[in-house]
Amino acid sequence: MKKNKKKETDKLTSSDLVKLGFPAGKPQGTALNVIHTYYTELGKRHQIELLQDVMAAPEQYQIHATLGPLAQVLLAQKAAESIALKPVKQKYAVYGEAGIEQGAIDQMETAMRLPVSRAGALMPDAHQGYGLPVGGVLATHNAVIPYGVGVDIGCRMSMSIYDIHARYLEKNREKLKKILTDNTRFGNASFKRPMDHEIMSRPEFSEIPVVRELKDRAFQQLGTSGGGNHFVEFGTVEIHDADNEFGLPAGKYLAVLSHSGSRRLGANIAGYYTKVAIDACPLPQEAKHLAWLDLNSEAGQEYWLAMNLAGDYASACHHQIHERLTAQLGEAPLAKIENHHNFAWKEKNASGKEVIVHRKGATPAGKGVIGIIPGTMATPGFIVRGKGEAAAINSASHGAGRVMSRTQAIKTFTQPQMRKYLQQAGVDVIGSGLDEAPMAYKDIHKVMDYQKDLVEVVGTFYPKIVRMNGDPKYIEVD
DNA sequence: ATGTCC
Numbered sequence: 001m002k003k004n005k006k007k008e009t010d011k012l013t014s015s016d017l018v019k020l021g022f023p024a025g026k027p028q029g030t031a032l033n034v035i036h037t038y039y040t041e042l043g044k045r046h047q048i049e050l051l052q053d054v055m056a057a058p059e060q061y062q063i064h065a066t067l068g069p070l071a072q073v074l075l076a077q078k079a080a081e082s083i084a085l086k087p088v089k090q091k092y093a094v095y096g097e098a099g100i101e102q103g104a105i106d107q108m109e110t111a112m113r114l115p116v117s118r119a120g121a122l123m124p125d126a127h128q129g130y131g132l133p134v135g136g137v138l139a140t141h142n143a144v145i146p147y148g149v150g151v152d153i154g155c156r157m158s159m160s161i162y163d164i165h166a167r168y169l170e171k172n173r174e175k176l177k178k179i180l181t182d183n184t185r186f187g188n189a190s191f192k193r194p195m196d197h198e199i200m201s202r203p204e205f206s207e208i209p210v211v212r213e214l215k216d217r218a219f220q221q222l223g224t225s226g227g228g229n230h231f232v233e234f235g236t237v238e239i240h241d242a243d244n245e246f247g248l249p250a251g252k253y254l255a256v257l258s259h260s261g262s263r264r265l266g267a268n269i270a271g272y273y274t275k276v277a278i279d280a281c282p283l284p285q286e287a288k289h290l291a292w293l294d295l296n297s298e299a300g301q302e303y304w305l306a307m308n309l310a311g312d313y314a315s316a317c318h319h320q321i322h323e324r325l326t327a328q329l330g331e332a333p334l335a336k337i338e339n340h341h342n343f344a345w346k347e348k349n350a351s352g353k354e355v356i357v358h359r360k361g362a363t364p365a366g367k368g369v370i371g372i373i374p375g376t377m378a379t380p381g382f383i384v385r386g387k388g389e390a391a392a393i394n395s396a397s398h399g400a401g402r403v404m405s406r407t408q409a410i411k412t413f414t415q416p417q418m419r420k421y422l423q424q425a426g427v428d429v430i431g432s433g434l435d436e437a438p439m440a441y442k443d444i445h446k447v448m449d450y451q452k453d454l455v456e457v458v459g460t461f462y463p464k465i466v467r468m469n470g471d472p473k474y475i476e477v478d
Numbered sequence: 479a480t481g482t483c484c
Contacts, residue, residue: 150479151480152479153479227479228479264480268480270479270480271480
């Protein structure tokens with residue numbers, strides 16, 4: 001401490017600013033001027049901290065009495081160095097616009113102005129996210145946007161349909177509740193002894209430095225589900241269309257439906273490469289989180305490999321979830337259905353050119369492609385067949401979409417209200433909370449109606465016994 | 479989404 005005292009009385013010079021990474025020229029000059037005019041009493045260490053604060057977030061100091069001019073110079077510098085957005089936005093299709101919040105529209109319009117953007121679409125469950133809105137689809141040329149994929153890389157749906165009649169569920173509710181509680185893990189919980197999976201021997205786990213550090217935790221979290229809107233549930237599925245790709249006669253079956261992603265592995269991959277992208281790709285403030293990685297760059301290729309690993313890992317987790325439940329039911333599934341809804345794919349557009357299609361909370365719906373669109377814990381989900389609508393970039397919604405935020409839902413609804421809703425729907429819920437109340441979501445039937453040109457319904461899934469993250473004592477319907 | 483802020 002004492003040793004530093006002498007240094008602290010030093011006068012701040014331009015060489016100090018260079019060490020801080022302060023841009024040369026006007027930013028340095030303005031900084032010295034401001035410090036030596038208003039902050040001479042502060043001591044050098046605090047002067048430096050102050051400058052670092054302004055540099056980290058100049059937009060927060062724009063109208064500051066003494067630091068404002070410096071913040072404005074820094075912002076001008078940033079704007080001059082950043083990649084320009086196209087002045088005119090490209091057109092894109094919006095489905096169910098009446099139910100989509102303005103914030104999501106604004107984000108999509110910004111995304112359409114990126115020089116790498118080729119096409120976009122907004123699904124009827126869209127809401128504001130980080131960078132690209134959730135429910136946003138964006139096709140780019142040779143570029144991948146980590147926040148266009150989302151934090152939970154490979155977040156996906158998976159369904160197993162069993163040769164067990166739907167009646168079995170009503171007669172065995174308690175047994176099935178126990179099977180769910182004993183064989184699924186949510187949030188921080190994991191299995192004492194995870195089942196191994198071949199995914200863990202993938203070379204990416206040893207070859208990509210950032211992924212290597214995540215391997216142990218990834219093994220620990222194998223076969224687990226996350227928090228938030230993730231779930232594992234027993235329900236009944238009604239197959240309407242006897243001419244289906246699973247060879248299932250029309251009828252009502254017992255089914256397991258799961259929703260979750262790549263856990264900490266994907267979250268950390270997303271966080272790491274987003275930072276890399278933001279450094280490599282300076283964009284104006286409103287587009288900052290849409291920073292992309294060129295697929296010809298080393299970082300871009302590395303992200304692509306890591307993203308695919310996270311997607312396969314998410315799939316492996318679902319497979320283990322279903323494997324455990326299948327073992328308890330003692331019956332092999334008749335059909336298995338699954339799809340990612342947070343991911344990027346190399347696809348051909350209508351004119352045959354390769355584009356990178358980002359689906360951030362959107363279900364792949366190319367012609368004849370089977371997918372799952374869940375509703376809420378107490379409203380139906382759907383097995384869908386894509387119609388290959390080019391304007392929607394071969395996509396559909398990934399759910400009902402929220403009408404209010406989690407915090408707003410907690411403030412708006414009460415436990416008795418939710419309990420009543422679930423009782424009326426005949427749904428048992430283990431875990432979860434008011435933030436996932438079905439009333440906080442849009443009407444799934446309306447959402448399906450908005451996208452009838454994008455998908456056709458093959459089957460309807462009715463959730464009956466739902467497990468989500470949270471205290472099991474919190475909400476349990478008897 | 480995420481041991482939910484370095």
